[in-house]
Each structure stands twice: as structure tokens, then as C-alpha cells.
Amino acid sequence: MTNQLCIEGRPDFLKPGRRYRTEICTVLVEEGRVPRVARLLALALRFEQLVHQGRVKDYSSLARLGHVSRARLSQIMNLLLLAPDIQEGILFLPRIRKGRDPIRMAHLQPIALTWDWKKQRQLWAVLKSNRQEPWKISDNYLEVQGKSR
Numbered sequence: 618m619t620n621q622l623c624i625e626g627r628p629d630f631l632k633p634g635r636r637y638r639t640e641i642c643t644v645l646v647e648e649g650r651v652p653r654v655a656r657l658l659a660l661a662l663r664f665e666q667l668v669h670q671g672r673v674k675d676y677s678s679l680a681r682l683g684h685v686s687r688a689r690l691s692q693i694m695n696l697l698l699l700a701p702d703i704q705e706g707i708l709f710l711p712r713i714r715k716g717r718d719p720i721r722m723a724h725l726q727p728i729a730l731t732w733d734w735k736k737q738r739q740l741w742a743v744l745k746s747n748r749q750e751p752w753k754i755s756d757n758y759l760e761v762q763g764k765s766r
Contacts, residue, residue: 649712654720658696658707665697692722699725700734703741720744 623642667673673682680690696704710720728740 647712649714652707652710652713652718652720654696654718654722654725655708655710657693657722658704661693661696664690664694692726695729696725698729700737700741703728703737706741706745 664673664676664679668675668679673679676690676694677687680687683690696707699707707720707725724744728737728744731737731740
């Protein structure tokens with residue numbers, strides 16, 4: 618749902634005698650903040666683009682530029698291993714109005730490290746269904762993988 622704010626009238630600072638658009642509209646931004654995993658995925662997509670274009674030599678250069686460890690950068694870049702529909706789902710997660718993010722990087726790492734996209738989709742569905750208690754992904758992860766504790 619898009620909220621718009623429209624203002625009608627002629628601003629005082631414009632020259633008199635000329636025709637101007639008398640209605641100015643802008644889209645109001647939703648309340649809340651973008652989830653951290655969505656921001657990190659967008660960052661990973663941008664980093665991949667920079668490396669592919671040759672603007673940055675490699676991932677270790679990105680890590681130095683971003684003042685993060687190479688291991689942390691690898692965790693962020695692992696989000697690109699997710700199935701495209703999961704990436705889209707992450708990018709369009711609803712905004713967080715208050716409290717902690719229900720889906721965190723720690724929940725997505727085991728999904729990203731699963732090579733089969735079909736299994737990834739199963740794990741993503743489990744994670745989304747347990748948004749109130751996302752820490753249960755570890756039990757369900759082992760169940761989907763066919764392992765037992």
C-alpha cells in the first residue's frame with residue numbers, strides 16, 4: 618500500500634506569469650527499518666557487481682575497504698548462494714517496527730550452505746513459519762536433512 622502526499626498551488630519562489638505544475642506529489646516512506654539481512658544481501662549483490670566489473674580486485678580487497686574480516690565478508694557473500702526466490706523473499710521482508718529482527722544471518726547460514734535449491738526452499742519455508750521462534754530452525758534443519766540428534 619503506497620501512501621502519497623500531494624500539495625497543490627504555486628510556490629512563491631517561481632517567476633510570475635509562467636505556467637507551472639500546480640500539484641506536487643511524493644511517496645511517503647513506511648515506518649520502521651529494513652531488516653539487517655535484507656541490507657546485507659543488497660550489499661552482497663553490490664559487492665559482486667563491483668568485483669565482476671573489475672572496480673575492485675577481489676573479496677579480500679573489499680574486506681580491507683570495508684574494515685571487516687575476510688571471514689565476515691565470506692558470510693555476507695554466502696547469501697548469494699541462496700536460491701533466487703529466497704533472495705527475493707529476503708529483499709522484500711516487511712520492515713521492522715520495533716524489537717529484534719526475526720530472521721538473522723545465523724539462521725540463513727545453514728540454508729545458504731545447502732547446495733540443493735529444493736532443500737533450501739524447504740528450509741526457508743520452515744524458517745518463515747517459525748518467525749516467532751526462529752531458533753527452532755536448527756532442529757528442523759536436521760530433520761529436513763534426514764539426520765537425527
